Amino acid sequence: MTLSIDLGFVALTDAAPLIVAKERGLFGKEGLDVSLHREVSWATVRDKVSAGVFQGAHMLAPLAIAARLGLGAERSDVIAPMSLNAHGATIGVSAQLASEMKEPDAAGLARAIARRLGRSDPQVLFASVFPYSMHTYMLRYWAASAGIDPDRDMRIVTAAPTSIVDRLKTEAIDGFSVGAPWGAVCEAQCKAKIVLEAGEFWPGGPDKVLGMSETWAHREPEAMQALLRALLQAMAWADAPENLGELAGMLAAPQYLAAPADLIGKRLGKEEKNIRFSRAAASFPWQSHAAWIFSQMLRWGQVDHRVDQGRALECYRPDLYRKAAADLGISAPLADSKTEGAHAEPWALPGSRGPIPMPRDILPDGAAFDPDSLREYAASFSISRVNA
Amino acid sequence: MRLLLVDPDPARAALVAEGLAGIDPLEFRRVDRLSEADLTAFKPDLVVIACDSPDRDTLEGLREATQNSPRPVVMFVDRSDPGRAEEAVRAGVAAYIVDGLQPARVRPILEVAMSRFQLMQQLRADLAKAQSDLASRKTIERAKGLLMKEREIGEEEAYAMLRKLAMNTGRPVAAVAADLLSFHGVLKGDKP
Numbered sequence: 001m002t003l004s005i006d007l008g009f010v011a012l013t014d015a016a017p018l019i020v021a022k023e024r025g026l027f028g029k030e031g032l033d034v035s036l037h038r039e040v041s042w043a044t045v046r047d048k049v050s051a052g053v054f055q056g057a058h059m060l061a062p063l064a065i066a067a068r069l070g071l072g073a074e075r076s077d078v079i080a081p082m083s084l085n086a087h088g089a090t091i092g093v094s095a096q097l098a099s100e101m102k103e104p105d106a107a108g109l110a111r112a113i114a115r116r117l118g119r120s121d122p123q124v125l126f127a128s129v130f131p132y133s134m135h136t137y138m139l140r141y142w143a144a145s146a147g148i149d150p151d152r153d154m155r156i157v158t159a160a161p162t163s164i165v166d167r168l169k170t171e172a173i174d175g176f177s178v179g180a181p182w183g184a185v186c187e188a189q190c191k192a193k194i195v196l197e198a199g200e201f202w203p204g205g206p207d208k209v210l211g212m213s214e215t216w217a218h219r220e221p222e223a224m225q226a227l228l229r230a231l232l233q234a235m236a237w238a239d240a241p242e243n244l245g246e247l248a249g250m251l252a253a254p255q256y257l258a259a260p261a262d263l264i265g266k267r268l269g270k271e272e273k274n275i276r277f278s279r280a281a282a283s284f285p286w287q288s289h290a291a292w293i294f295s296q297m298l299r300w301g302q303v304d305h306r307v308d309q310g311r312a313l314e315c316y317r318p319d320l321y322r323k324a325a326a327d328l329g330i331s332a333p334l335a336d337s338k339t340e341g342a343h344a345e346p347w348a349l350p351g352s353r354g355p356i357p358m359p360r361d362i363l364p365d366g367a368a369f370d371p372d373s374l375r376e377y378a379a380s381f382s383i384s385r386v387n388a
Numbered sequence: 389m390r391l392l393l394v395d396p397d398p399a400r401a402a403l404v405a406e407g408l409a410g411i412d413p414l415e416f417r418r419v420d421r422l423s424e425a426d427l428t429a430f431k432p433d434l435v436v437i438a439c440d441s442p443d444r445d446t447l448e449g450l451r452e453a454t455q456n457s458p459r460p461v462v463m464f465v466d467r468s469d470p471g472r473a474e475e476a477v478r479a480g481v482a483a484y485i486v487d488g489l490q491p492a493r494v495r496p497i498l499e500v501a502m503s504r505f506q507l508m509q510q511l512r513a514d515l516a517k518a519q520s521d522l523a524s525r526k527t528i529e530r531a532k533g534l535l536m537k538e539r540e541i542g543e544e545e546a547y548a549m550l551r552k553l554a555m556n557t558g559r560p561v562a563a564v565a566a567d568l569l570s571f572h573g574v575l576k577g578d579k580p
Binding site for chain 1: 442
């Protein structure tokens with residue numbers, strides 16, 4: 001019997017694994033009848049997964065962890081059995097702010113903020129997609145690296161990806177942090193200046209996950225595995241260079257991203273900072289990614305320091321991933337966790353079916369992140385709420 | 389009590405407003421987009437927002453960021469009523485109360501909003517079905533006309549032929565009729 005499954009997604013390039021699996025009939029081949037539902041709000045995606053309206057969804061990695069911790073909503077049993085991508089998020093500024101910054105870096109932003117303060121001009125206002133998102137953590141990290149306190153020296157509002165373009169057009173914001181393709185759309189349609197890409201900020205860092213209901217995954221273990229297999233195959237297809245043109249066209253359709261295919265295509269392809277789906281273990285739910293995300297929740301005071309990190313880490317389920325990878329003969333990482341940002345050169349990751357070639361991964365300030373010392377890490381920044 | 393309704397769908401919002409008219413004392417404001425000015429000037433005790441509004445995340449972000457202004461708080465009625473949360477999400481309604489408001493005062497409002505959202509969903513589904521039924525009838529009529537012309541048969545015979553094709557393939561008559569029309573087009577040289 002075919003099982004019907006409802007999955008939610010937001011109009012972003014990294015929803016590709018779900019869209020490709022649907023369009024190429026990969027769900028059907030695994031015996032699943034999957035309906036995709038586009039949502040405009042991450043809060044709604046979270047609530048529909050928590051309430052069981054959706055069995056799973058394309059989800060911001062930090063949102064899945066926040067839901068499990070009960071941050072911003074009732075605690076729910078969300079798990080992340082796979083990551084959906086690495087890279088794609090973009091920080092950009094309006095043409096006006098770019099001219100005030102002079103240099104397109106965080107130090108330039110600090111100068112612009114100081115100048116506005118001196119003239120009593122309005123505070124610099126950025127939009128990011130959700131409080132619990134890599135987009136927000138990247139923006140905060142980047143700003144703080146130049147001594148900017150993101151809660152005091154500037155303002156960050158939350159706006160859905162598609163509304164960020166509108167806000168920039170109406171000059172209601174000075175800058176943004178948003179996922180692909182909307183950064184490229186802001187650049188093309190509003191003359192925004194791109195100042196940082198996730199692939200430069202943290203090569204191989206987390207972004208979206210498949211957020212699933214744990215209750216459902218336990219009740220339907222076979223369907224859960226079938227879903228993972230379909231998505232892993234879709235991700236391999238989406239990463240293949242010969243499919244990129246077709247992929248961009250598929251995503252551009254009105255029922256999916258409703259965005260220009262050429263702008264979607266700009267962040268696809270082999271170049272190191274572009275979006276990765278399956279290559280370099282980008283689909284593996286690294287518990288060290290969950291640990292880093294938790295460290296930023298601590299750093300910015302989103303989570304009380306007495307909360308145990310165990311509940312955040314258990315959201316990520318490499319065990320479920322490995323089973324699906326084994327069924328498909330895909331090499332899966334042997335470790336659940338790794339030291340993040342420890343490789344300045346390409347390296348080989350030990351895998352179940354031989355080594356997995358990995359490009360360099362370094363964190364922005366060059367300091368490696370040891371998931372076992374996440375609290376020390378969170379407290380190590382000069383701008384941090386941990387010791388406040 | 390002051391209630392702010394954020395709904396990008398004006399027809400649905402009007403339906404909710406009509407339902408809420410019977411509840412007093414209620415000061416009510418309806419907007420299709422959320423602006424911070426609405427929150428600071430109107431000072432709602434309760435915000436009811438459509439789940440398909442992109443501004444829902446903006447509201448969530450405010451809750452996260454504002455420490456000293458009145459904070460909207462996520463709530464789905466109260467915890468003694470667990471199934472309610474699911475129902476509200478299914479209906480497409482989210483509600484945020486500003487600190488201090490009693491859940492009991494929110495319940496009747498949320499009930500109205502939920503039932504009106506569900507009603508709208510039903511009306512839209514009925515309309516879509518009526519439109520698709522009409523389109524199917526037109527397709528069948530055209531396929532029938534085509535068969536009558538090509539095979540030089542009567543109307544009843546043409547319809548019987550379509551019905552037999554449908555039964556043999558286990559598909560709806562309208563689908564068979566649509567196939568027939570498109571195949572005919574291709575045979576005549578149209579691009580598929």
